[in-house]
Amino acid sequence: MNRFKAILERDLRKFIRNPLVVAMSVLMPVIYLVILGNSFQGELKRLPVAVVDQDNGPGAEKVMERLNALEAGPRTIETRKVSSQGFAMEGLKEGVFKGVIVIPPGFSRDLARGSVAEVGLFLDNAETIAAVAVQSSVTRAVSDLGREFVSVREERTAPHLRPIELYRKIDYDQTLIPGVVIMAIFLGAMTTGAFNIVMDRFLGVEESYFLTPLTKKDIVMGLVGSGLLITTIIAVVVLFLGSLISGIYLWSFIGIDTLLLILAVIVLSTLGLQGLMFVVMGRLNHPRIVGVLGGFLNVIFFFPSGAIYPVESFPAWLKAFAVVNPETYSVHALRALMFKGASLGAVKGDIVFLAVFAAVSVAAGTAAFKREL
Amino acid sequence: MYAIETENLVKKYGGLTALDGVSLKVPEGECFGLLGPNGAGKTTLIRILTTLIRPTSGRALVAGFDVAKEKASVRGAIGVVPQAMTSDLDLTGLELMDIYARFYDMGKKERRDRIDELLTMVGLRERAGDLVATYSGGMRRRLEIARGLVHRPSILILDEPTIGLDPQSRHVVWELLEKFRKADKLTILLTTHYMEEAESLSDHVAIIDYGRIVALDTVEGLKKQIPQKDTIELTVSNIDMGKAKEEVSAHSSVSSVAVNEATLIISVDNGANAIPELVDRLKSLGAKVTRVTLKEQTLEDVFIHFTGRPIREEEARKVSFLLGAGVPRQWGK
Numbered sequence: 001m002n003r004f005k006a007i008l009e010r011d012l013r014k015f016i017r018n019p020l021v022v023a024m025s026v027l028m029p030v031i032y033l034v035i036l037g038n039s040f041q042g043e044l045k046r047l048p049v050a051v052v053d054q055d056n057g058p059g060a061e062k063v064m065e066r067l068n069a070l071e072a073g074p075r076t077i078e079t080r081k082v083s084s085q086g087f088a089m090e091g092l093k094e095g096v097f098k099g100v101i102v103i104p105p106g107f108s109r110d111l112a113r114g115s116v117a118e119v120g121l122f123l124d125n126a127e128t129i130a131a132v133a134v135q136s137s138v139t140r141a142v143s144d145l146g147r148e149f150v151s152v153r154e155e156r157t158a159p160h161l162r163p164i165e166l167y168r169k170i171d172y173d174q175t176l177i178p179g180v181v182i183m184a185i186f187l188g189a190m191t192t193g194a195f196n197i198v199m200d201r202f203l204g205v206e207e208s209y210f211l212t213p214l215t216k217k218d219i220v221m222g223l224v225g226s227g228l229l230i231t232t233i234i235a236v237v238v239l240f241l242g243s244l245i246s247g248i249y250l251w252s253f254i255g256i257d258t259l260l261l262i263l264a265v266i267v268l269s270t271l272g273l274q275g276l277m278f279v280v281m282g283r284l285n286h287p288r289i290v291g292v293l294g295g296f297l298n299v300i301f302f303f304p305s306g307a308i309y310p311v312e313s314f315p316a317w318l319k320a321f322a323v324v325n326p327e328t329y330s331v332h333a334l335r336a337l338m339f340k341g342a343s344l345g346a347v348k349g350d351i352v353f354l355a356v357f358a359a360v361s362v363a364a365g366t367a368a369f370k371r372e373l
Numbered sequence: 374m375y376a377i378e379t380e381n382l383v384k385k386y387g388g389l390t391a392l393d394g395v396s397l398k399v400p401e402g403e404c405f406g407l408l409g410p411n412g413a414g415k416t417t418l419i420r421i422l423t424t425l426i427r428p429t430s431g432r433a434l435v436a437g438f439d440v441a442k443e444k445a446s447v448r449g450a451i452g453v454v455p456q457a458m459t460s461d462l463d464l465t466g467l468e469l470m471d472i473y474a475r476f477y478d479m480g481k482k483e484r485r486d487r488i489d490e491l492l493t494m495v496g497l498r499e500r501a502g503d504l505v506a507t508y509s510g511g512m513r514r515r516l517e518i519a520r521g522l523v524h525r526p527s528i529l530i531l532d533e534p535t536i537g538l539d540p541q542s543r544h545v546v547w548e549l550l551e552k553f554r555k556a557d558k559l560t561i562l563l564t565t566h567y568m569e570e571a572e573s574l575s576d577h578v579a580i581i582d583y584g585r586i587v588a589l590d591t592v593e594g595l596k597k598q599i600p601q602k603d604t605i606e607l608t609v610s611n612i613d614m615g616k617a618k619e620e621v622s623a624h625s626s627v628s629s630v631a632v633n634e635a636t637l638i639i640s641v642d643n644g645a646n647a648i649p650e651l652v653d654r655l656k657s658l659g660a661k662v663t664r665v666t667l668k669e670q671t672l673e674d675v676f677i678h679f680t681g682r683p684i685r686e687e688e689a690r691k692v693s694f695l696l697g698a699g700v701p702r703q704w705g706k
Contacts, residue, residue, distance in 0.1 A: 006475035010461065010468075017463040017504075208459035208520075211423055212476040213448045373425045 003214055007222025008229075011196055015230055025191065025230075029184035029238045034245065036180070036308070037173025044133040047098040049077045050088035057108025063119065066141040067101070076137040092124055099123050099134040167339055168253075174246045177239065178334035179307025182269060182327050184238040186301060188231030189273035190294040193223045194281040194365070201285040207373065216371040220282075224274045224362060231270045236263070250338060261344060261351075262337050268354035269330040271362060276326075278365025301327045329353045375434075376401045376528050376560035377422060382431035384417050384584075391417040393584035394431070399577075401527075404554060404561040406575030408568070408672075410680055414584040415564040416456060419532045422562070423453050436527055449477065452521035456532040456564075458513050462506035466497055466516050469505060470523055477524035484523075491519040495549060511542030518549060522557065529553070531563040535570060547573060568672040578672070582680045596670050599678040602628055603644030604668040607637045607651065612660035620654050627651075636664075644669060 016022065051067065053060045067079045077099075082088040088100040102120035110117035119142050123131040197219075200206040209219070239262070243250045254262075280297070281290055304311070304318050305327035314322060322328045333350035336342035344351075377399035384392040392414045399405040409415045420426045422435050424444040433440045436450035460469055467488065474484040492498040495515040497508075505513060514534065521529055534550075535543040547570065554561055565571050571578050572592050579589040588595055609617055614632050621637055622630050626647045631638040641647045644667045652662050 002475050002478055006472045010464065010472045013468060014461060014463040204455075204457040205459045205461060207425065207455045207457070208453075208517075209473075209476065210425055211448060211451075211453045211455070212473065213445050213478075214476050215445075372427070373420060 003218040004222045004225065007209075007214065007218060008225045011192070011223055011226035012229065014196070015192065015226070021191065025184070025188055025234045026237050026241070028187060029180050029234075030241045030245065032183055033173065033176055033180040033238075033242050036176050037246065044130060045075045047077050047130050047134055048096065049079050049099040049101060049134055049138070050082045050091055050097045051079050051101045051103070052082055052085045052088050053103045054085070054105045055103045055107040059108030059111040059117065060103045062111075063101075063103055063107075063142060067138075070137050070141055074137070076133055089122065092122055095124065097124070098127065098130045099138065101138060167341075170248070170339055171246065174248045175335070175339070176307065177242045177246060177248070178331045178338060179302065179305065180242050181235050181239050181266065181334060182305065182307060182330045183298070183302055184235050185231055185266065185270050185330070186273055186298055186327070188234045189227060189270060189277050190290070190298070192230050193227030193274045194277040195287070195290055196223055196227075197278075197369075198281055198284050198287055198290050202287055210371060210373065216369055217366060219371065220278060220362075220366045220369050224271070224278070224365070227274045228267065228270050231274070232263075232266055235266045235270065239266075248338075253341075254338070257343075258337050258341065261347060262334060264351060265330055265333045265337070265347070265354065268351065268358050269326065271358035272326050272354055273361075275358060275361025275363070275365040279361060279368050282365060282369045301325055304328070305331045307331045326354060326357045329357075374401055374437075375399060376403070377405070377433075377435050377562060379418075379422075379433040380431055382418070382421060382433055383429045384414075384421060384426070385429045390584055392421070392428070392431075395581070395584070395586055397579055397586055397589060399560060399562055401560050402558055403576045404550075404563070404574050406571035406578040407562065407564040407581060408566075408571055408578055408676055409564070409581035413581045413680075415581055416532055417584075418581070419453075419530060419562075419564060422447075423451060423530055424448060449524070450527055452524065452526035452529045454514075454517050454521045454529070454531040454534050456536065458510070458517065460505045460513055460517055460520065463504065465502050465504055466492065466508070467501040469516065470501075470520060473520050474523045479524060487523055487525070488519075491522060494552065495519045496545075509542075511538050511545065514538060514542065514546060515549065518546065518553075522553060522559075525557065526559075528560045528562065531561065533564055533566060535565070535567060543567070543570070550574060568676060572672045580676060580679045587679045588675070592672055595672070595675045599670075599675055602640045602642055603647075603670050605637075605639040605641055605644050605648060605651065606664070606666045606668075607639065607655065607662055608635050608664035609637065609655055609660045609662050610635060612655065612658055616658065617655060617660060620658060621651055624651060624654070 051064065053064070064079075067077070070076060071078055079101075080097075082091075085100070085102055088097065088102075091097045092100050100122040102122070104118065104120060107117050107119065119138075121135065121138055123134060125131045197206065239250070280293060284290060304314065304322045304325055306322065307327070311319060311322045311328060329350040333347040333354075336346050340346070375398045377397070380396050382392050382395040383390070395414070395418060407415050407418065417426070421428050422433055422440060424440050424447050427441060435447045438446040438450065440447050464472070470488040470492065471484060474488060479487070489498070492501050495518060497512060497516055497519070500508070500512065505516065508516065518531075518534070521531075531550075535546050538546065550561060550563075551574070553559055561574070563570075563574065575592065577589065577591055578595060579586050580595075581587065588598065590598065607621075614635070614637075617637060618630050618632055621627060621639055624641075624647065626642045627639055628642070629640045639651065648665060648667060652665065655662055
């Protein structure tokens, strides 16, 4: 125990002597939250669309009114009237516009006659997500244009959808917090624990403690212990800052039991990833390879975890990976605990998976570690 | 009782034989020097004796423990100062010493007293609270010697302890080693490139080359094993050089004499003792001796005699063709 504590202390002292690393470990995931929250944002907004009105009739005016209504309401698109179709198409190709609406001559006449009135929509389908969003908005704007009147009363026969949200209002950036906490855990696990062995090896320092009576278990457990402590603190700080920045004040509605469950998920996730890092990096001797591997592993664990898109929407092969991805369970558990007020029963499966993963990965990491040169 | 004993120790890396049947015995309390060119196998031998690598075959006992089977006991009995500087730069000298003492399960009071004693002895007590990163190379080396002795080992193993140090720091290290040897009754095994270091510290010296011990004796014993002698140069006047050569050659310790203008170049056993007699003989013939120089036989002569002059090919570093150096060692070529 004394030796384990000595290794732990050595590692902690070395870590706190690098305040820049400490600050970056906390700030980087929070910056990710800010960037991800503002770049993905759930629904797309303010997509620039050019409108070329070659009709100039009342029908075209109607279309413009509806487009303006979309612009003022959901703000999916931002329209700009352009007189030249050639100019608009050039803008579309250059990426200035995400779509070009062309209202052809005779549109109002066809509309008045009740014959098929067509509006042209050119889309930059190289940006699939934006193209789908523009098409959907414009379709809504031009549908039912032929109807002269809109009934003041609700039509009793038509089904009416009334969405009811089960939980308190959650913004998109707030839903990203569990993912960002898990990312902080991954980055923490990557830059502590096994990484310190790689650095010691790179600097030739590991020889000095390999010469002492420290056992393989002392070394791995000591480094995992310090990594666990550091990463847990970082994850809790990121959770706190993330909540503060995104405006969801967890402490105002989360009880101590939920808080302890969140902590358990963080600790088990950290332990599992620390062990995994020992398996993957425990025998490397150059930090550059750690950087390359770390970046790769972060992507393959983070994106299929359901932190950004629902796992259910993945193709079958990716869904199969998500099933064995520990971050999937971490994100699911944190989301349930933070937003749904879930109890232990609801996250029991996640916690069991994370506990088994942690036990297996730490055991495998210890076995894979070579206590010789 | 021997502190270190090896029997036919072999270490192979693929097709390369780094150690080729090394057998040696280091008596307790002795300072044993291991000399050899780069790549001769010195560090490999040290790493086997310190349990860092396993021998391919053969047997090694350190403090009576088998290095392959009783690693923990070996590690507890030895203190090691590796060739590279291995102290953590982000710790203070005191923290480093304390943490290493805890690796040996030393109690708090015992640790405090021993660390204070060692840091005082190596002259780092005043700088104990400073980060190791602020230490000079010589200070780091002294700290590493203190670290190697923190648990009172019976054997101290040093792999080129003064490499890269300035002459002043080197002499400080030598004095320290002598001091610790006497104070703690240590057995010391050191590898070195510096003949002066081996000559001044070692009771016995082994010369290792191509993974084999090619000579093993005391420094004086080794000198006697080689044909080269001390060389005396006497510059004389007022005498026929042929007659002078004849007179000098007649001395019992002289093995050969050559003449270069007014200088006699004399190959002789124990030159320092022979000089007065040779000068007297020449003076008795009326000669005037205007210059005397003596080049004594050195350990370097012995070293060159046994190892020759060609530069050695060192063991190739293992590097992966695809990934460079950043891969597990066994993946490299």
